[in-house]
Amino acid sequence: MQEMLNLSQNFWTNKYETNKIGWDLGEVSPPLKNYFDQLQNKELKILIPGGGNSYEAEYLFNKGFHNVYVVDIAKQPLNNIKLRVPDFPDSQLIHANFFDVDNQFDLIIEQTFFCAINPKLRAAYAAKAFELLNTNGKVVGLLFNEPLNTDKPPFGGCKEEYINHFKPYFNITIIEESYNSIQPRVGRELFFRLDKC
Structure with missing residues (x-):
């Protein structure tokens, strides 16, 4: 394995x-999008960690989910969200490390963050997600279902590895190949939902 980049x-x-x-x-x-379209409770407090430009946050906010928070270690993508969605509250665009967030949420959305952190932090991610969620909270999102890189993001993985990280903290309600991924990711993504134990 090559030396890991400083992320x-x-x-x-x-x-x-x-x-x-x-x-x-x-x-x-x-x-x-398909999952969001099924959500009915617009009062849900939602966190998108490592959200980047977060079109997910934009979509949710424009659908009336106004308790959406995006955290990213880089400032520019948070500024990009604000440019696209001027009404998005500044206080909900958090320029910080996910592991330093101190708040409570009902739902955490995973989209290309888990594959971007050092794989050594995956168990810590599971523990932090558990800590940040309210009772009956959930983590929902996508994970790559292939090896990918060993020295730089994106870092891949497999269903069995993910289950091992999450099962100490969550009931794994679903983790299966996504049927509606974008074309370049067809057969390469797992859709999952974890319910806090």
Whole structure:
């Protein structure tokens, strides 16, 4: 395994400044859009960690979910959200490390963040998500279902690995191949829902 890059604020800021954001779909991910369209409680307090340009947050906010929070270690994507959605509250665009967030949420949305952190932090991610969720809280999102890189993001994985990280904290309600991924990710993504134990 090659030496791991330093995945610091500077690393991610540089990605945005040089427009090397290949993970960015430019729109809400279809599996998540489908999930959002089924949500009825618009009072849900939702966190999108490592949200980047977060078209998911934009979509939710425009549907009337006004308790959406985005946290990112880089400032530029948060500014980008504000440019697209001027009414998005500044206090809900959090420039911080996910692991430093101190709040409570009903729902955490996972979209290309888990694959971007150092894989050594995956167990800590599961523990932090558990800590941040209210009783009956959920984590819902997408995970890559292939090996990918070992020295830089995105880092892949498999269903069995993910289950091992999450099962100490969550009931795994669903984790299966996504049927409605964008074309380049067909057969490469797992859609999952975790319910806090």
